[in-house]
Amino acid sequence: MGFVQIIFWLLAVGTIVTSALVVLPPGGRNPLYGALLLIVSFFFISGLYVLLFAHTMAILQILVYAGAIMVLFTFVIMLLNLSKKELGDETKTLAKGLGIVAVVAIGTKLIVMLQGQTLNLTAKPIPEGFGGVDAIADLLFHNYLVPFELTGLLLLVAVIGSVVLAKRTL
Amino acid sequence: MLPMLAEAAAAAPVVHAIPLQWFLIVSVTLFAVGSAGVLARRNALTVLMSVEIMLNAVNLAFLAFAREWGNMHGHVVTFFVIAVAAAEAAIGLALILGIFRHKKSVNLDEMNALKN
Numbered sequence: 001m002g003f004v005q006i007i008f009w010l011l012a013v014g015t016i017v018t019s020a021l022v023v024l025p026p027g028g029r030n031p032l033y034g035a036l037l038l039i040v041s042f043f044f045i046s047g048l049y050v051l052l053f054a055h056t057m058a059i060l061q062i063l064v065y066a067g068a069i070m071v072l073f074t075f076v077i078m079l080l081n082l083s084k085k086e087l088g089d090e091t092k093t094l095a096k097g098l099g100i101v102a103v104v105a106i107g108t109k110l111i112v113m114l115q116g117q118t119l120n121l122t123a124k125p126i127p128e129g130f131g132g133v134d135a136i137a138d139l140l141f142h143n144y145l146v147p148f149e150l151t152g153l154l155l156l157v158a159v160i161g162s163v164v165l166a167k168r169t170l
Numbered sequence: 171m172l173p174m175l176a177e178a179a180a181a182a183p184v185v186h187a188i189p190l191q192w193f194l195i196v197s198v199t200l201f202a203v204g205s206a207g208v209l210a211r212r213n214a215l216t217v218l219m220s221v222e223i224m225l226n227a228v229n230l231a232f233l234a235f236a237r238e239w240g241n242m243h244g245h246v247v248t249f250f251v252i253a254v255a256a257a258e259a260a261i262g263l264a265l266i267l268g269i270f271r272h273k274k275s276v277n278l279d280e281m282n283a284l285k286n
Binding site for chain 1: 186187190191193196199204205209210211213218230233236238239241248252255258259260263264266270279
């Protein structure tokens with residue numbers, strides 16, 4: 001196994017373990033631990049993006065996800081400062097158990113399918129400048145100009161909506 | 171499409187050090203972890219974080235296919251997904267704050283005002 005493969009598996013195992021701990025007891029019991037573990041998981045995922053030659057997206061992942069979204073999460077979690085009672089008890093219903101069994105079954109089945117076949121894809125070579133800011137900007141401002149502007153509108157709506165929802169009196 | 175990208179599409183296929191399948195396996199596992207979290211946890215904050223895990227799994231799959239085809243459109247989709255995730259987190263957390271102020275709880279089982 002080469003150096004790149006070893007790096008890949010370290011990043012992959014790190015991503016999956018930290019994400020699982022967000023859902024399983026340490027994070028699942030206390031949302032603050034979950035948020036901190038999720039930040040670590042985002043750093044691992046940005047490492048995977050670098051292995052995919054998506055350098056700009058790796059930086060955006062850290063800037064926007066770990067830097068902005070997760071700071072908002074930890075801020076709200078600390079602001080609420082939830083007690084055990086306010087967090088509520090985890091109920092164990094039959095539907096919930098069936099749902100988890102179904103998710104595990106579908107996930108295992110997909111992984112077995114992916115390992116079993118070669119997907120019949122022929123990989124194309126990586127062009128010059130792939131994953132750089134230039135190429136992304138070129139696509140964003142030519143092919144995807146209208147969706148890009150609509151994203152700005154969406155963020156404006158989100159800002160106004162969160163102010164309306166979270167403010168006691170307008 | 172950039173001229174250099176179009177040129178690459180016509181060139182011969184290559185073999186990457188890390189196959190596409192490996193990334194897809196990680197992506198599927200992350201998505202399963204996230205959806206299990208959404209189904210199993212009743213704490214609204216953990217559920218929102220599980221949704222973020224699922225969005226990341228999808229981003230990883232998009233970028234893996236983008237590399238496979240030497241085509242940058244997957245990166246643009248990932249960019250939009252990150253923007254939507256930011257909007258979703260802001261709205262979701264504002265909703266949780268509003269509900270907590272009203273009910274003094276963030277347990278999703280108790281949010282049943284519209285039931286029946």
